[in-house]
Amino acid sequence: MEIVLTTNSSHPHRFFATESISICWKAWRESRGRFFSALVLLASFVVYAVITSPGFLSRYNTRFPDKTLLYSVYVWTGLFHYALQGLWVLGAFIVALGGLAREKTTGVALFTLGLPVARRNLFLIRAWVAWAEAVAFGLASAVLIPVLSAFVGESYPFFQALAFGASMTAAGLVVVAFGLFLSEIFEGEFTSPVAGLCTLTAIFLGYRAHTLRGWNVFDVMSATTSIDPKTQLLTGGFHWFGLTICFLISVVLLGATHAVIQARDF
Amino acid sequence: MLFYKAWIETRVRFLAGLVAAAVVCIFYLEQHAWLVSMWAADLQNPHGYHMKWMPLGIHEYGWYLWHYLYDNYLQQVWALFAILFAFGGLIRERNGGTVLFSLGLPVSRRRWLFTRLLVALLESIGLSLFAVLVIAVGSAAIHETFSLSQVLLHTALMVAAGVFVIAFGNLCYTLFPGNYLSLILTLTLLGAPYLWLQTYMQHMRYLGRTPWIGYLDFAHTMAGPWQITWTTTPWMALLVAWTLTAFLLMATVAHGDRLDY
Numbered sequence: 001m002e003i004v005l006t007t008n009s010s011h012p013h014r015f016f017a018t019e020s021i022s023i024c025w026k027a028w029r030e031s032r033g034r035f036f037s038a039l040v041l042l043a044s045f046v047v048y049a050v051i052t053s054p055g056f057l058s059r060y061n062t063r064f065p066d067k068t069l070l071y072s073v074y075v076w077t078g079l080f081h082y083a084l085q086g087l088w089v090l091g092a093f094i095v096a097l098g099g100l101a102r103e104k105t106t107g108v109a110l111f112t113l114g115l116p117v118a119r120r121n122l123f124l125i126r127a128w129v130a131w132a133e134a135v136a137f138g139l140a141s142a143v144l145i146p147v148l149s150a151f152v153g154e155s156y157p158f159f160q161a162l163a164f165g166a167s168m169t170a171a172g173l174v175v176v177a178f179g180l181f182l183s184e185i186f187e188g189e190f191t192s193p194v195a196g197l198c199t200l201t202a203i204f205l206g207y208r209a210h211t212l213r214g215w216n217v218f219d220v221m222s223a224t225t226s227i228d229p230k231t232q233l234l235t236g237g238f239h240w241f242g243l244t245i246c247f248l249i250s251v252v253l254l255g256a257t258h259a260v261i262q263a264r265d266f
Numbered sequence: 267m268l269f270y271k272a273w274i275e276t277r278v279r280f281l282a283g284l285v286a287a288a289v290v291c292i293f294y295l296e297q298h299a300w301l302v303s304m305w306a307a308d309l310q311n312p313h314g315y316h317m318k319w320m321p322l323g324i325h326e327y328g329w330y331l332w333h334y335l336y337d338n339y340l341q342q343v344w345a346l347f348a349i350l351f352a353f354g355g356l357i358r359e360r361n362g363g364t365v366l367f368s369l370g371l372p373v374s375r376r377r378w379l380f381t382r383l384l385v386a387l388l389e390s391i392g393l394s395l396f397a398v399l400v401i402a403v404g405s406a407a408i409h410e411t412f413s414l415s416q417v418l419l420h421t422a423l424m425v426a427a428g429v430f431v432i433a434f435g436n437l438c439y440t441l442f443p444g445n446y447l448s449l450i451l452t453l454t455l456l457g458a459p460y461l462w463l464q465t466y467m468q469h470m471r472y473l474g475r476t477p478w479i480g481y482l483d484f485a486h487t488m489a490g491p492w493q494i495t496w497t498t499t500p501w502m503a504l505l506v507a508w509t510l511t512a513f514l515l516m517a518t519v520a521h522g523d524r525l526d527y
Contacts, residue, residue: 033447037454044458048465055472066313094450106361189358190350193449194282197346202289209297 019117020125026112027129031095035133038091042141045087049079050148071154075145076232080164081222084141086204088168089175092134093196096179099126100261105187109266119261127180127254134176138169160233164223167238171220171246175200177253184260220246268373272385275354280389283347287397290343294334295404298327327410328417329492331401336420337489340397345488347393348428349435349452351386355379356522357443365527375522379436383515386432387425394421419494423504427487430507431456433514440518460485481506 053074060069079085100122103109112122142165146156178200182192206212207219219225220242228235302324308314309321322329335341356378359365368378398417405412438452463483470477480486480503487503 033442033444034450037447037450041450041454041457044454044461048461051465052468055468064315067315090453091450094446097446107363188278189446190279190353190449193446194279194350198282198286201286205293209293211293 019115020121023115023117023122023125024129027098027126030098030126031129031133034095034097035136038087038094038137039140042084042087042091042137043144045083046079046141046144047148049075049083050145050152050154053154054152070231071149072156072160073232075156075161076164076222076227079145080142080168081224082208085168085218085221088134088137088141088172089200089204090197091137092130092172092175093179093200094193095133096127096130096176097183097192097196099123099180099183100266101184101187101264102189104264104266105189113266120258123180123184123258123261127176130176130180131173134172135169138165138172141165142168157233163234163238167223167243168221170238170243171217173250174217174246174253177250177257181253181257181260184257184264215242215245217246217249268378268381269385272355272382275358276351276385276389279347279350280392283343283350283389283393284396286343286347287340287393288400290339291335291397291400292404294339295401295408297334298330298408298410301330326492327405328412331405331412331417332420332489332492335397335401336424337492341424341485341488344390344394344397344424345428345431345456346453348386348390348431349449351389352383352432352435353439353448355382355436355439356527357440357525360527361443369527376519379519379522383432383436386436387429390428390432391425394425397421416494420490423490423494423499424488427484427500427504427507430484430511430514433511433518437514437518437521440521 053071057069057071057074100109100112100119103112113119115122139162142161143158145161146158149156179192179196182196186192186195203212203216204218207216220239223234223238225239225242226234226236305320305324309316309324319329319333323333356365356368356375359368369375398414398421401412401417402414434456435448435452438455439448442448442451460483463479467477467480467483470480483503484507487500487507490500491498
């Protein structure tokens with residue numbers, strides 16, 4: 001019997017080669033606990049916000065009859081522009097953590113690097129998985145809003161929710177890229193979460209409290225410039241300029257992360 | 267030596283916590299004048315927002331501090347860092363491959379655990395006292411006076427009820443020590459039931475009832491009433507928090523004793 005050990009892939013340039021699927025599976029296994037935990041947190045929050053909305057709206061509208069609060073305004077202001085967005089940022093950041101720097105600390109990086117897969121592919125596949133999980137957070141929680149609204153006697157347009165979810169995840173690629181970047185910079189288990197979450201929370205609350213002003217990724221995520229001021233529903237297309245800037249920032253962060261991984265001595 | 271080791275392990279988190287607590291306190295002290303003027307303008311405007319709490323917010327600086335810090339943002343930051351301080355210990359060393367050096371020392375596993383938890387508790391107390399210092403200095407800077415004894419009582423209440431968070435975080439880390447999993451899982455396991463409890467309690471308050479499950483509303487217990495006295499302290503809720511903390515610690519000890527390193 002002859003055993004042949006080779007590192008030469010038969011389809012080295014095909015993206016969905018067997019090794020890519022294996023690395024994808026590895027990245028999913030590494031992050032699935034975090035993914036399901038964050039999904040439960042997001043879903044719980046949406047359920048809470050929608051179930052408590054009739055009571056809140058009736059109390060508010062009784063107290064301020066001349067400033068009637070619409071359900072669509074409640075959903076955008078409370079969820080897409082504030083709390084749901086904040087929790088999405090938390091979830092997307094947490095699933096982006098991990099990777100070779102962390103594996104170096106736990107002593108398993110050499111096993112991963114021993115696989116016949118380039119560092120670039122290891123990183124890009126992990127980034128794709130993190131991004132896909134972040135998209136799932138955004139779309140699942142957004143779709144849950146119109147579905148649950150029907151149970152409490154309210155209605156929210158399905159495609160509006162979907163569009164806000166899509167906007168949140170498209171612009172939120174910056175958050176995923178930031179998480180990937182920090183997790184390749186810091187090796188400690190708690191260093192990147194503490195540094196990243198403190199930074200993101202400070203910036204998020206700074207903009208929401210109007211201490212920081214001007215263009216920001218969080219307004220692009222909630223499509224602030226594309227909504228009707230009265231109904232706070234999307235009036236037309238997305239703010240493509242803002243989305244393009246977010247995409248460019250993400251590309252720069254991903255490029256910087258790739259450079260860090262290539263330069264690091266494992 | 268054990269204390270020093272635990273301190274070395276957590277000091278970066280502790281310093282990050284001090285920065286976060288300072289940022290939150292300074293931010294809301296800086297916002298005070300602007301918020302008060304906004305509420306005053308609203309009250310004077312017949313078409314403005316008129317909330318029951320607005321006169322309190324305008325005239326009682328102590329209420330403002332309690333509402334924004336001890337009932338909301340400082341409490342949340344404190345709880346997040348208390349959880350982070352509680353993570354680590356022998357389980358983390360097992361993942362890093364150094365646990366056998368620690369276990370080789372003539373120190374029992376329980377002593378490792380309780381030393382680690384004691385340091386987490388001391389750091390949590392340090393964090394809350396640092397917040398008091400920031401409030402005192404910041405309030406002097408914005409020319410506001412407050413009752414130091416009330417702020418200290420709120421700090422004591424936050425820590426006294428918050429020991430549950432430390433024990434819960436440590437148990438979660440012991441059971442689910444994967445990379446970053448413990449953090450989001452602890453937040454989910456605390457956050458999701460908290461939201462459900464809030465929904466239920468809101469409904470019960472609307473019906474004018476106070477069910478026993480309200481004793482499990484630890485965020486409410488940590489905040490307490492805005493003016494704490496002996497009679498307004500939530501003693502029963504504190505007793506529930508401490509009992510559950512004891513159960514969590516027992517579960518962590520039992521799991522740690524059985525674990526094969």
